[in-house]
Each structure stands twice: as C-alpha cells, then as structure tokens.
Amino acid sequence: MPAPPHPGARGSVVARLRAAGCVFAEDEAAALLADAPTAEHLEELVARRVAGEPLELVLGWADFCGLRIAVEPGVFVPRRRTGLLVDLAGDRLRGAGRRPVVVDLCCGSGAVGAAVAAAAGPVELHAADVDPVAVRCARRNLGPLGGRVHRGDLYAALPAELLGRVDLLAANAPYVPTAAIDLMPPEARDHEPRSALDGGPDGLALQRRVAAGAARWLAPGGTLLLETSRHQAARTAAAVGAGGLQVSVVRDDERDATVVVGTAS
Ligand SMILES: C[S@@+](CC[C@H](N)C(=O)[O-])C[C@H]1O[C@@H](n2cnc3c(N)ncnc32)[C@H](O)[C@@H]1O
Structure with a gap:
C-alpha cells in the first residue's frame, strides 16, 4: 500500500522550492501536497517543479478567474492579466436578455471561454x-x-453559421515579438509552445489578422476584446480601427493588463 506524504513533509518541500x-514556495508547497495522495507522487511533482516546469x-490545472482550468503539457498556461478581458466580457454580456454568441x-486551454461563460450566464460558446x-x-x-471547440487558422476554424452573429469575440492571440521570446522567463520559453507566444517581428502579426476579420463575424453592436501589451496598445488599436470597428483601450495597472475594445456599428 503506497504511503501518504509524511505529515512533516511540508517544511522540506518549501525549502526545496525556495x-x-x-517565490511563492509556501503556496506552491500547499498546492502540491493537496494534489499528491502518496509520498512517491509528491516526490515526482516536487522534482518536476524544482526542474523548472x-x-x-505539474498540477495539471490552473486557477483562472476562480475556476480550475485543466492544462496539459504543450498548452499555454492562462495568465492572471487575462482576467481583465473576462471582466470586460462579463460587463457587456450580463443581462443581455437572450443567449449571446x-x-x-x-x-x-479554453480558459477565457470558460470564465466568460461563468461570468455572463448562459451563452452559445465557441x-x-x-x-x-x-x-x-x-x-x-x-x-x-x-461549448464547441473548432480547429483551424483563426476565423477559418469557425462555422459559417456564425458570420454576422457573434456578440462577443475574445482573443488573446500571441503578441510577443519574435526577438523578445528569448528574453521571457524560462518557464514560458521552455515549456510553452512557440506558436502560443510568437506574434511575428513586431508582435502584431496575428492581432492584425484578428482585427481585420472581426467585423464580418460580429453582430451589429457586437464587441471584439483583444488582449495586448501596454506598449503595443496604440498599434493594436490602430489595427482594430482599420478593421472598421469603433475603438477604445482599457488598462488595468494592478494586473498589468491591456485590452483593446472594438465595437461593431
Ligand atoms: C497566448 S495563447 C492564449 C491562449 C488562451 N486564450 C489563454 O489566454 O490562456 C495563444 C493561442 O493562440 C493559438 N494560435 C496561434 N496561432 C494561431 C492561429 N493562426 N489560429 C488559431 N490559433 C492560433 C496558440 O496555439 C495558443 O493556444
């Protein structure tokens, strides 16, 4: 019968993590201990974390906007800052009076869609x-x-029945300039796929395509929410404006979060 972790294991786990x-060794140790039913399993989890994963x-899940989101190796880990996009979506959709698309x-991982559904009530989720x-x-x-999950290159993945019907289009497309990827923390650089990070030479290659295509898919009065960074926001906003949407920029310093909002007429 495998032994559970020793009651005194917490101290040594904290010390190894530190x-x-x-930085948050105490909290991480608590999460690892809570998820490890046996001493052997705990050792495996701690060893992976200490190695930089x-x-x-390591846990197989991320806390995002208070939800437990399953994450797998090779998938982008949802970031706290993306909660701003979810908050803005909730503000726009709550009380819509019908099931918004x-x-x-x-x-x-689908973290944004899951959190928007939790914040906004019943939605038709793609x-x-x-x-x-x-x-x-x-x-x-x-x-x-x-929710229905489609595979493909940006809008090419979506069913045509959604054309002109989308009330809220949320996108956290890759926006790291290619040359800046090497400067990212090793946790992201070494464990997340490059295709989830790389936004091309100036970081805006995907955002420009999202911005250019949004108006065709949005319903009248529908909203595009496009995450970006503070220093890219003006260029992201210009791309959204060039796509035919009314533009504003929302900034949250506490989360270091920036979202460009585009509204269809
Ligand atoms: C920064 S991650 C964001 C993931 C998720 N929205 C979140 O916030 O946790 C960007 C995602 O865009 C996807 N991606 C990159 N290029 C794409 C493309 N051309 N079409 C569709 N998805 C793409 C990547 O696979 C990755 O999952």
Whole structure:
C-alpha cells in the first residue's frame, strides 16, 4: 500500500522550492501536497517543479478567474492579466436578455471561454485554436459547458453559421515579438509552445489578422476584446480601427493588463 506524504513533509518541500527560486514556495508547497495522495507522487511533482516546469503544468490545472482550468503539457498556461478581458466580457454580456454568441479565438486551454461563460450566464460558446493539443485541452474544459471547440487558422476554424452573429469575440492571440521570446522567463520559453507566444517581428502579426476579420463575424453592436501589451496598445488599436470597428483601450495597472475594445456599428 503506497504511503501518504509524511505529515512533516511540508517544511522540506518549501525549502526545496525556495532553493529552486520559487517565490511563492509556501503556496506552491500547499498546492502540491493537496494534489499528491502518496509520498512517491509528491516526490515526482516536487522534482518536476524544482526542474523548472510551471506549477500549473505539474498540477495539471490552473486557477483562472476562480475556476480550475485543466492544462496539459504543450498548452499555454492562462495568465492572471487575462482576467481583465473576462471582466470586460462579463460587463457587456450580463443581462443581455437572450443567449449571446461568444467566440474565444486562439483559445489555448479554453480558459477565457470558460470564465466568460461563468461570468455572463448562459451563452452559445465557441472556441478555436490551430494547435490540436490546445483543441483537445479546450474540449476538456468547455465540453461540460456545452461549448464547441473548432480547429483551424483563426476565423477559418469557425462555422459559417456564425458570420454576422457573434456578440462577443475574445482573443488573446500571441503578441510577443519574435526577438523578445528569448528574453521571457524560462518557464514560458521552455515549456510553452512557440506558436502560443510568437506574434511575428513586431508582435502584431496575428492581432492584425484578428482585427481585420472581426467585423464580418460580429453582430451589429457586437464587441471584439483583444488582449495586448501596454506598449503595443496604440498599434493594436490602430489595427482594430482599420478593421472598421469603433475603438477604445482599457488598462488595468494592478494586473498589468491591456485590452483593446472594438465595437461593431
Ligand atoms: C497566448 S495563447 C492564449 C491562449 C488562451 N486564450 C489563454 O489566454 O490562456 C495563444 C493561442 O493562440 C493559438 N494560435 C496561434 N496561432 C494561431 C492561429 N493562426 N489560429 C488559431 N490559433 C492560433 C496558440 O496555439 C495558443 O493556444
């Protein structure tokens, strides 16, 4: 019979995590202990974390907007800052009076779609990603919510029946400039697929395509929410404006989050 972790294991786990540079060693140790039914399993999880694997991939889940989102190796780990996009979506959709159509484009794990559904009440939820690993993971998270996950290149993945019907289009497309990827923390650089990070030479290659295509898919009065960074926001906003939408930019310093909002007329 495998032995459960020793009651005194917490101290040594915290010390090992701290020595490995984990800033939130106490919290991480608590999460690892809670998820490890046996001493052997705990040792495996701690060894992976100490070797530099992101905590969320070690655990197999991420806390995003208070939800437990399944994440798998090879899938982007949802970031706290993306909660701004979810908050803005909730503000726009709550009390819509009917079941709004929501699309989570470049969905990764489907965290955004899941959190928007939780914030806004019943929605017709679609998500899409080009990466089959992400699509599989998003189906785990969104299937139980009745969400449909499509695979393909941006809008090419979506069913034509959604043209002109989307009330809310949320996109956290890759926006890291190619040359900046090497400067990212090793947790992201070494454990997340490059295709989830790389936004091309100036970081805006995917965003420009999202912005250019949005108006065709949005319903009248529908909203595009496009995550970006503070220093890219003006260029992201210009791309959304060039796509024929009315533009504003929302910034949240506390989360270091920036979202460009585009509204269809
Ligand atoms: C920054 S991650 C965001 C994932 C998720 N929305 C989140 O916030 O956690 C970007 C995602 O875009 C996907 N992606 C990259 N290029 C794409 C494309 N051409 N079409 C669709 N998805 C794409 C990647 O596979 C990745 O899952």
